[in-house]
Amino acid sequence: xxxxxxxxxxxxxxxxxxxxxxxxxxxxxxxxxxxxxxxxxxxxxxxxxxxxxxxxxxxxxxxxxxxxxxxxxxxxxxxxxxxxxxxxxxxxxxxxxxxxxxxxxxxxxxxxxxxxxxxxxxxxxxxxxxxxxxxxxxxxxxxxxxxxxxxxxxxxxxxxxxxxxxxxxxxxxxxxxxxxxxxxxxxxxxxxxxxxxxxxxxxxxxxxxxxxxxxxxxxxxxxxxxxxxxxxxxxxxxxxxxxxxxxxxxxxxxxxxxxxxxxxxxxxxxxxxxxxxxxxxxxxxxxxxxxxxxxxxxxxxxxxxxxxxxxxxxxxxxxxxxxxxxxxxxxxxxxxxxxxxxxxxxxxxxxxxxxxxxxxxxxxxxxxxxxxxxxxxxxxxxxxxxxxxxxxx
Ligand code: APR
Ligand code: PHB
Numbered sequence: 112x113x114x115x116x117x118x119x120x121x122x123x124x125x126x127x128x129x130x131x132x133x134x135x136x137x138x139x140x141x142x143x144x145x146x147x148x149x150x151x152x153x154x155x156x157x158x159x160x161x162x163x164x165x166x167x168x169x170x171x172x173x174x175x176x177x178x179x180x181x182x183x184x185x186x187x188x189x190x191x192x193x194x195x196x197x198x199x200x201x202x203x204x205x206x207x208x209x210x211x212x213x214x215x216x217x218x219x220x221x222x223x224x225x226x227x228x229x230x231x232x233x234x235x236x237x238x239x240x241x242x243x244x245x246x247x248x249x250x251x252x253x254x255x256x257x258x259x260x261x262x263x264x265x266x267x268x269x270x271x272x273x274x275x276x277x278x279x280x281x282x283x284x285x286x287x288x289x290x291x292x293x294x295x296x297x298x299x300x301x302x303x304x305x306x307x308x309x310x311x312x313x314x315x316x317x318x319x320x321x322x323x324x325x326x327x328x329x330x331x332x333x334x335x336x337x338x339x340x341x342x343x344x345x346x347x348x349x350x351x352x353x354x355x356x357x358x359x360x361x362x363x364x365x366x367x368x369x370x371x372x373x374x375x376x377x378x379x380x381x382x383x384x385x386x387x388x389x390x391x392x393x394x395x396x397x398x399x400x401x402x403x404x405x406x407x408x409x410x411x412x413x414x415x416x417x418x419x420x421x422x423x424x425x426x427x428x429x430x431x432x433x434x435x436x437x438x439x440x441x442x443x444x445x446x447x448x449x450x451x452x453x454x455x456x457x458x459x460x461x462x463x464x465x466x467x468x469x470x471x472x473x474x475x476x477x478x479x480x481x482x483x484x485x486x487x488x489x490x491x492x493x494x495x496x497x498x499x500x501x502x503x504x
Contacts, residue, residue: 127398163499192315
């Protein structure tokens with residue numbers, strides 16, 4: 112059996128795993144990435160696209176922000192649609208900060224290219240990744256590639272393998288606690304090459320359910336509508352999607368979309384999830400492996416970036432001074448931020464979607480939105496959370 116050794120085995124080559132590898136490389140810390148899928152498959156996934164300033168800062172620090180600065184779109188506000196009106200939350204005016212619209216797919220591509228340019232490679236299509244002895248001081252990870260079983264000895268394992276990964280699943284249930292909420296709807300998303308007829312994102316709470324008007328570039332829109340949990344993509348022709356989207360976002364904005372052909376269409380469930388703690392001996396969880404937020408707050412990618420930023424700092428401190436102090440603090444440091452993002456994402460989801468529920472809950476939702484539009488303090492609170500809390504806060 113082929114055997115190698117490295118300092119950190121990273122499981123998963125999504126944004127969390129790739130960014131961690133890049134941050135470690137800059138510190139001279141060796142890592143091997145094991146990814147179950149092919150590189151093309153990873154790049155083909157369409158995910159979120161709103162970056163907090165703190166995320167941009169980390170990418171910049173890692174030398175990964177050149178294209179982001181060229182092509183990313185700075186947004187100084189977002190809009191909330193309600194009762195046929197649109198209300199703007201002026202993010203920059205309220206917080207001094209803005210957000211950057213730049214697709215997660217583009218970040219993944221930038222990270223892959225930076226890794227290749229540094230001469231570092233990742234193992235794609237690594238099957239049966241299995242963790243061994245992660246509770247002791249000499250963990251090992253085995254995987255199969257092309258039918259051959261490989262083994263890597265390492266100091267640490269970083270579980271960056273998403274919600275369905277093997278790392279969190281390796282932790283016995285009596286060693287952790289999980290918190291979960293499923294929402295009674297999903298998001299049907301469409302990507303289309305058409306110039307966005309809106310300048311800023313619009314999150315709409317309509318009689319017919321939630322809709323989000325987003326974008327990826329000056330020539331590409333990304334749009335979502337709330338749908339039933341069991342809904343199937345095949346039931347939604349482009350024409351049907353645009354008609355429903357228009358009904359929710361409002362006419363006058365969406366006419367140019369009616370004939371746009373989708374280039375991607377998919378349905379995602381909405382879920383909140385957190386595991387505690389994030390460290391188990393020599394195994395550390397980061398990104399979607401550790402937590403899921405519903406996409407309404409645009410926090411998923413930003414949280415993955417803050418987790419791996421803290422993890423790389425902790426590993427750096429360990430290798431520089433052989434001190435485990437920062438490794439010990441990793442969980443608590445991440446979880447403080449994670450729970451705040453969970454709260455905000457849950458709040459946004461609750462305010463903007465149609466829930467099956469009683470009349471009282473509906474009136475509370477209406478009143479909460481009215482309060483948001485009237486109160487500068489409520490807007491400031493929303494804006495502060497939307498643009499992102501400081502990384503070291
Ligand atoms: N072995 C190896 N790789 C695995 C395994 C496994 N057993 N299981 C999953 N993976 C890989 C997946 O194929 C995927 O490429 O781990 C990667 C995890 O990537 P993401 O799901 O993108 O998660 P993460 O890197 O934490 O990024 C978080 O992505 O899902 C969005 O909203 C989320 O924006 C957030 C960001
Ligand atoms: C997206 O553009 O995909 C997007 C934007 C904002 C969100 C969620 C998704 O809150």
